Every structure is written in structure tokens, then in C-alpha cells.
Amino acid sequence: DIQMTQSPSSVSASVGDRVTITCRASQGISSWLAWYQQKPGNAPKLLIYAASSLQSGVPSRFSGSGSGTDFTLTISNLQPEDFATYYCQQANIFPLTFGGGTKVEIK
Amino acid sequence: QVQLQESGPGLVKPSETLSLTCTVSGGSITSYYWSWIRQPPGKGLEWIGYILYSGSTNHNPSLKSRVTISVDTSKNQLSLKVSSVTAADTAVYYCAREVLPGAIRGFDPWGQGTLVTVSS
Numbered sequence: 001d002i003q004m005t006q007s008p009s010s011v012s013a014s015v016g017d018r019v020t021i022t023c024r025a026s027q028g029i030s031s032w033l034a035w036y037q038q039k040p041g042n043a044p045k046l047l048i049y050a051a052s053s054l055q056s057g058v059p060s061r062f063s064g065s066g067s068g069t070d071f072t073l074t075i076s077n078l079q080p081e082d083f084a085t086y087y088c089q090q091a092n093i094f095p096l097t098f099g100g101g102t103k104v105e106i107k
Numbered sequence: 108q109v110q111l112q113e114s115g116p117g118l119v120k121p122s123e124t125l126s127l128t129c130t131v132s133g134g135s136i137t138s139y140y141w142s143w144i145r146q147p148p149g150k151g152l153e154w155i156g157y158i159l160y161s162g163s164t165n166h167n168p169s170l171k172s173r174v175t176i177s178v179d180t181s182k183n184q185l186s187l188k189v190s191s192v193t194a195a196d197t198a199v200y201y202c203a204r205e206v207l208p209g210a211i212r213g214f215d216p217w218g219q220g221t222l223v224t225v226s227s
Binding site: 043045046089091099100 | 153215219
């Protein structure tokens with residue numbers, strides 16, 4: 001199985017900050033990576049797919065980049081509603097696998 | 108817009124079979140891959156498996172041969188069965204559709220999820 005490693009596991013930030021989350025795959029996955037946001041008690045919400053394609057309706061302050069094994073999710077101008085847990089997921093090789101999550105907390 | 112709703116027993120006894128249904132409304136079940144994903148309380152996400160409207164399936168080997176995923180296109184429903192459950196199968200179970208037809212790219216939309224607890 002492809003292991004997806006996210007870092008950091010948690011980050012404290014303030015409204016207006018720029019936050020970067022990293023996801024590393026244990027082997028190359030081309031650009032087949034998705035990012036999700038999950039708030040407590042809710043299902044995950046797709047933010048980015050194919051590494052950098054913004055899902056419809058997702059604010060443009062969210063952006064994704066990377067290919068191969070290293071990927072980043074950037075949230076610019078952090079808003080109060082962005083405090084949540086973020087997961088990456090590789091969509092290249094079965095079984096599909098997720099990262100362990102990054103919790104973005106209020107500083 | 109497409110909406111997904113999971114349903115099924117919230118409590119299953121150890122060694123028995125967990126059975127869930129996902130009802131799709133607002134759109135057709137055809138042309139897309141449909142997955143089941145689970146999340147143990149306080150933990151991360153695990154992909155269980157997918158089914159294509161044609162019936163083609165793929166599942167996570169971590170669940171060995173305990174998983175059966177099926178589709179009923181006439182009812183716009185998916186189903187999941189996990190046999191010989193243990194406490195480790197306690198989780199919120201989600202059904203989700205792929206974001207693009209005929210491709211594996213990411214899951215959207217998702218159902219709201221249903222908590223299944225395995226306990227005697």
C-alpha cells in the first residue's frame with residue numbers, strides 16, 4: 001500500500017495567516033492527489049483534486065501543488081471557518097489511501 | 108444536486124454481518140465510481156472499496172474477503188456488507204461518489220455518515 005504522510009500533524013494559526021500543509025507519498029503517484037477538509041461531526045469535504053484542481057464552490061484561498069511524491073495544500077488568508085482537520089488522499093494506486101490528517105487550530 | 112444517505116443498524120454483534128445501504132437521490136448512479144469509506148471514532152479515514160454502476164468492484168485487501176459491495180441501479184442504491192465483524196470495525200461509515208464520471212480523482216459528494224458500533 002502507498003503510505004501518505006502528512007506534516008505537521010497539527011498547526012496553530014491566526015485569522016489572516018497563511019498555512020501550508022505537506023503530504024508525502026511513499027512512492028510516486030503522478031498528480032493523483034486530493035485534499036479534504038473535515039469539521040467535527042461532518043463528512044469530509046473535497047477541496048482539491050488532481051493535486052491542483054479547485055473543486056467547484058471552494059474558495060480560491062485554497063490551493064494545491066506538487067507531483068510525484070511531494071504535495072502541498074496552502075490556505076492563504078486563513079478564515080474562522082477554516083479551522084478544521086485536513087486530509088490528503090492518493091487516487092493513483094489501489095487501495096486508495098489517506099494521510100493521517102492535519103488539525104488547524106486557533107492560536 | 109446529488110445527495111447520498113446511508114442507512115442501517117447502528118449496533119451489530121461481534122462475529123455478525125454489518126449491512127448498510129446508501130441511497131442516491133438527485134442524480135443517476137450510472138457513469139460514476141461509488142465508494143465506501145470508514146472512520147473509527149477519533150481516527151483517520153480508511154477506504155473500504157468501490158463499485159462501478161456496471162457492478163465492477165475493488166476493495167481494500169486490509170479487510171480481506173469480508174467485504175461485499177453491490178449496486179441496485181433500479182433503486183439507485185449501493186450496499187455494503189462486512190462479515191465477521193469485531194470491535195475494530197466500529198466506525199462511522201460513509202458512502203461517497205467520485206467527483207468526475209468514469210475516473211478515480213477524489214470523493215464528492217459524501218453521505219452524512221452512519222455510526223456502526225460492534226458490541227455484544
